[in-house]
Amino acid sequence: MLGENHALFIEYPEHQDRIKELKQSDEHFKQMADRYHQLDHKIRGLEGNNIPTDDHHFTQLKLERLQLKDRIYSILSH
Numbered sequence: 840m841l842g843e844n845h846a847l848f849i850e851y852p853e854h855q856d857r858i859k860e861l862k863q864s865d866e867h868f869k870q871m872a873d874r875y876h877q878l879d880h881k882i883r884g885l886e887g888n889n890i891p892t893d894d895h896h897f898t899q900l901k902l903e904r905l906q907l908k909d910r911i912y913s914i915l916s917h
Contacts, residue, residue: 845904846880847872847911854915861914868914871907878904 848855861868883898885892 843884845908847875850908851915853910857915868911875907875911876900878907882892 847858851858858872862872863869878900882897882904884890885897885900
């Protein structure tokens with residue numbers, strides 16, 4: 840769905856406490872979570888406002904968000 844919010848707390852509600860803890864205690868995790876949030880916000884903005892963008896650029900943004908999501912989940916699940 841276009842413009843859907845993929846915030847980490849929405850994607851991983853069962854890990855909300857762990858996300859908060861890691862954002863405070865692990866600088867690398869915080870940087871990944873912040874970048875994920877920036878990408879999600881940018882992607883939703885492009886989708887929601889029908890802002891013209893190059894397909895390759897848009898795909899790269901979504902791919903980077905997906906890769907970060909996978910890395911974040913790997914950390915959360917261990």
